Amino acid sequence: MNTSMSKGYKSSRLGAISVPAEIILHVIIAVFSLTCIIPFIFCIIISFTSKQSIANIGFSFFPQSWTLDGYKYVFNMGKQLWLSYFNSIFVSVVGTVLSVTICILYSYALYRRDFKYRRFFTLFAVFTMMFTGGLAPTYQVSKIMLGLSDNYWALIVPLLVNPFNFIIMRTFFQSSVPDTIIEAATIDGSGEYNTLLNIIIPISKPGIATIALLTVLAYWNDWFSALLYIDDNSFYPLQYLLWQMQSQIDFLAANSGKGLETVVNVATMPTQSFRMAVVVLVVIPIAFAYPFFQRYVVAGLTVGSVKG
């Protein structure tokens, strides 16, 4: 089911629909496909539109004049934006490494048929997908008891475990690791951790890549943890910075005064193109990496969807 997406599509016209019908299909599908990416292109255009043009004709696909002002501001504003960029990258990398490690360990134990408490720990994880204490108790426990407040842990810990990933990973183990390998390794005197590290992980690389990519994406796109647990703007991740820029238009202007040579004047600030420039900078890493990881994510989601 998740092997080759291209297999089975018709490659000749034998048995295909008529040419006019196919043209109509192309038009319908193309329109929808374009709808999916045009807003991003529009934001790119706005980020290069001059303040004058926006004042005259608003946001337009065909601005009267182009400018780099938005990006100049981004690069001159310095601090907050780059700090947020760093926060997002740092949290994504550390979070993903920890999360994937936890996931491999947990789901490998669930995969082992000879694990005495297999059923218990499966239920232990699955139950949390069906019943939760809700936002309010989780918030209280996280913030007051565990101290997830204005620190990097507050951005990392809430997404560290996802029982869906345990199930996806276990399914990957079941489909790619033969039971006999583990028996053989045990007879050869290989310890459990050694078997996992040197035998299981190398043959499960595609599955691990899928989980890692889904996790990186979850961290990169996360703003909810920041909304709940972060007040100090030095811990803002990019996504949350973007959200804050919406509600506080001159948030960055107010913050740029801290030790920066550039004097920011809110009146001359290219607010709109500047905002859109930040949107573009947030999406760019995903847009570039996306064609490469799409395949893995498709594989993971087709396994996980029905299971989850």
Added chain:
Amino acid sequence: MIQNTMNSSELAVERATAQNRMSFQRHKKTLILLSMVLPGAIWLLLLRYLPMFGIVMAFQNWEIYYDNPTLFSNIIHSPWVGLQNFAFLFATSDCWQMLFNTIAYNLVFIILGTIISVAFAIMMSELTLRRLMKTYQTMMFFPFFLSWVVASYFLYAFLAPDDGLMVHLFKNLEITQLGWYNDTRPWPYLIVFAHMWKNVGYTVVLYMAAIVGIDSSLFEAARIDGASKWQQIRYVTLPHLTTLIVVLLIINVGKIFSSDFGLFYTVPMNSGPLIPVTQVVDTYVYRALLNTGDVGMSTAAGLFQSAVGFVLVLITNAIVRKVEPDSAMF
């Protein structure tokens, strides 16, 4: 004789030590495997199971105990009020509004989403230009990888006060407008559109994977028997998709009381005038907790959502197990 008994007792001893060694090995293995689940189990214990005890806050008039404001002492010192929070909650019209919104949006998402996704998957599987088809798929899947915050800016580019594309278009056409972020009327459509925009690409991928899995000789046989394209879709493709459709349908019905927080919070830019059409249970729980500081009500609403959701998931999972045992969650 003596030799023999010696031998048999030695054998017994040896067998016993071998058994000991084996049971030791088994224990050791269990311990090592337990050490593997430990980090994940601790996380689940602290961030999922511990908060479940916090549910008692739903039955309390939550107060912060300032002498020693830890969570435990707050709970100990808050007065019990029984079901009062629930009584208050269900007495408000806000509550019925948000329940209606949650269920109505989810029903539309389920029905419209299924129809659109299946239609696109079938249409795309009929295309002969494979490279173009892959390009379409890549484009459609793109929004799935973006956050709702980013998506909210995309919409903002069209609806922004003063500068938005639609705002200018309407101004040029001399249509009077209230301002998109103040006018509730277009928002049910915009919310549904935003949901489809972000998620259809993903469900199309799922359905296409299922269509690819259909044995192509079935289509050939149907063609030789003179079946038209419509008949092939009607009698070969759709029956093969039925299981997946039913399973996804049931799973989504199980989640009918919960919704995507970002879609209802960031896409309307958290705009106050839009709350009548954008308030869902999840946004209510958030706003009651952090904007109005009503911890008891927030917990009560969250508990209601979680409890009803739990029952629904149990029911729907039982049904899924009957339809397609492999797809059942447990």
